[in-house]
Amino acid sequence: MxxxxxxxxxxxxxxxxxTVLSIDGGGIRGIIPATILTFLESxxxxxxxxxxxxxxxxxxxxxxxxxxxxxxxxxxxNEGNRPMFTAKEIKEFYLENCPKIFPQxxxxxxxxxxxxxxIGPNYSGKYLHxxxxxxxxEKKLHETITNIVVPTFDIKILQxxxxxxxxxxxKPNLDAKLSDICIGTSAxxxxxxxxxxxxxxxxxxxxxxxxIDGGVxxxxxxxxxxxxxxxxxxxxxxxxxxxxxISLGTxxxxxxxxxxxxxxxxxxxxxxxxxxxxxxxxxxxxxTQASTDMVDLHISVVSQALHCVDNxxxxxxxxxxxxxxxxxxxxxxxxxxxxxxxxxxxxKSVSRVNLDTGVMEPTGDxxxxxxxxxxxxxxxxxxxxxxxTQS
Numbered sequence: 001m002x003x004x005x006x007x008x009x010x011x012x013x014x015x016x017x018x019t020v021l022s023i024d025g026g027g028i029r030g031i032i033p034a035t036i037l038t039f040l041e042s043x044x045x046x047x048x049x050x051x052x053x054x055x056x057x058x059x060x061x062x063x064x065x066x067x068x069x070x071x072x073x074x075x076x077x078n079e080g081n082r083p084m085f086t087a088k089e090i091k092e093f094y095l096e097n098c099p100k101i102f103p104q105x106x107x108x109x110x111x112x113x114x115x116x117x118x119i120g121p122n123y124s125g126k127y128l129h130x131x132x133x134x135x136x137x138e139k140k141l142h143e144t145i146t147n148i149v150v151p152t153f154d155i156k157i158l159q160x161x162x163x164x165x166x167x168x169x170x171k172p173n174l175d176a177k178l179s180d181i182c183i184g185t186s187a188x189x190x191x192x193x194x195x196x197x198x199x200x201x202x203x204x205x206x207x208x209x210x211x212i213d214g215g216v217x218x219x220x221x222x223x224x225x226x227x228x229x230x231x232x233x234x235x236x237x238x239x240x241x242x243x244x245x246i247s248l249g250t251x252x253x254x255x256x257x258x259x260x261x262x263x264x265x266x267x268x269x270x271x272x273x274x275x276x277x278x279x280x281x282x283x284x285x286x287x288t289q290a291s292t293d294m295v296d297l298h299i300s301v302v303s304q305a306l307h308c309v310d311n312x313x314x315x316x317x318x319x320x321x322x323x324x325x326x327x328x329x330x331x332x333x334x335x336x337x338x339x340x341x342x343x344x345x346x347x348k349s350v351s352r353v354n355l356d357t358g359v360m361e362p363t364g365d366x367x368x369x370x371x372x373x374x375x376x377x378x379x380x381x382x383x384x385x386x387x388x389t390q391s
Contacts, residue, residue: 017244017311017383018229021058022222025065025215025288026250027188027327028102029320031094031335033248034070035342036315037087039370040246043377048384053083055145057380060165062149062225064214066250068185069132072178075144076136083145084135091339093135098330101128122328125192129183136179142168144178149225151214152185155194160217161209166228173199173207184211190281191328219288220295222247244379247296249316251341253285253325261286296353313376314352315369317345318360346370 023033037054044052055061055075063071073093076084085093102123141148147165154161163181167174176199184195189212198208218224222245229243261282266273274283296314323329324337349362350372367375 016242016386017379018242019058019060019380019383020222020225020229020243020245020247021054021061022220022225022245022247023061023063023067023070024221024248024250025063025067025185025188025213025219027066027191028094028098028330028335029250029325029327029338030066030070031091031098031338032250032317032342032345033067033315034087034091034094035339036248036346036369036373037070037074038091039346040373040377041087043374044381047377047381051082053145054087055083057384058146060147060149060225060229062151062221062228063185064151064219064221065186065188067221067248068150068152068214069182071148071150072136072144072182075146075148076139076178077143077145081145095335095339097127097131098335099332101131102328102330104329104331121189121193122191125183125187125195128186128192129179132179132182136177136182139178141165141175141178141181147228149221149228150181150185151218151221151224152181152209152211153214153216154210155212156208156210160214161211162224162228164228166231172201173205175199175201176209180209184209185214187211188213188215188327215288218295220247220249220293222299223295244311244376244383245299245313246373246376247299247312247314249314251317251320251325251338253322254319293353309352310375311379313350313369313372315345316351316360317341317348346373 023030026032041052041054044054044057053074061071061075063069070090073085073090074083074087078084141163142165144165148163149165150163152161152163153159161174163174163176163185176197180195180197184197187193187195192213195211196209198206200206214221226240226243226245261277265277266282269277269282274281296316299312299314320341323334324341326334346369348369350365350367350369351360351362353359354361
């Protein structure tokens with residue numbers, strides 16, 4: 001199905017604030033932000049009625065890897081041109097399908113993982129392709145309810161490829177099927193196979209994509225989203241003070257307790273060690289965590305300098321145990337543990353990165369993440385009503 005030029009997504013009508021929802025990559029740990037989003041959507045429904053959906057409130061939703069899948073599910077339209085999925089349904093999707101996307105080898109365990117890592121990706125990706133294709137069908141990027149931004153990385157040209165609603169006018173060959181975008185941004189090296197597909201614009205020009213996980217470029221896509229919004233409103237430099245940002249992490253390992261890697265140990269690693277040690281993939285862990293933390297550090301510096309910290313909420317759990325921090329141990333028990341992590345995270349104090357140590361620390365004002373989300377839900381609702389009165 002070719003893209004119809006009459007269905008180019010229009011830029012949003014901005015209110016006083018530019019609203020951004022950003023969701024990190026992290027495999028099965030996507031159930032953590034899905035749990036938090038379920039709470040946020042329920043608060044918006046208390047304010048504006050049960051038909052309220054997250055896509056109604058954000059100028060852009062950005063997601064990488066598993067966050068890209070959540071983004072597409074939040075923004076994909078149904079036949080009535082309303083969001084196809086509620087946040088609660090996305091959480092349920094993870095609980096039901098993750099064990100089939102990442103089937104656990106109970107007989108050979110980690111030994112089987114090491115063997116697979118040598119000869120190919122740990123998982124075939126066949127079920128992921130099937131279920132995402134069934135969910136999103138032929139829906140394309142230009143059809144989303146609100147603007148979306150999904151980073152991927154093209155290994156053919158060794159460049160990031162950003163699937164962005166804001167770029168469709170200038171680059172119509174980015175108008176891919178949402179299912180292909182999701183599969184591409186989720187193709188984590190060593191875990192899932194790279195994804196090839198092609199698009200054709202209205203003039204017949206074909207573009208070929210050879211994609212792997214967007215986490216190698218931007219595991220935390222917040223800055224990418226802000227850059228794309230800036231392009232959308234034709235500003236050379238962003239007005240950071242206008243942004244309202246909710247950035248959701250998928251959790252990270254408690255390094256202070258588990259001490260997962262050390263220079264002494266890593267000094268002995270070869271290719272296999274960097275890909276399989278500790279039942280994980282240290283190389284993938286390192287570059288995704290570095291990308292994630294650098295973005296949060298940058299935005300925290302800017303928001304504090306501009307005295308707009310109340311409009312930037314980063315929710316991240318940095319004390320996961322070894323099992324919880326895995327991207328693919330999709331047992332029923334571990335998935336429920338991750339739901340519990342998300343629910344407990346709501347009750348925890350709002351934290352911000354310490355600019356000297358890089359560690360997340362409570363702000364000290366006794367506001368919980370749940371309180372902050374309620375406060376921002378009110379701002380989101382006010383912005384929505386402001387735009388309606390201006391339109």
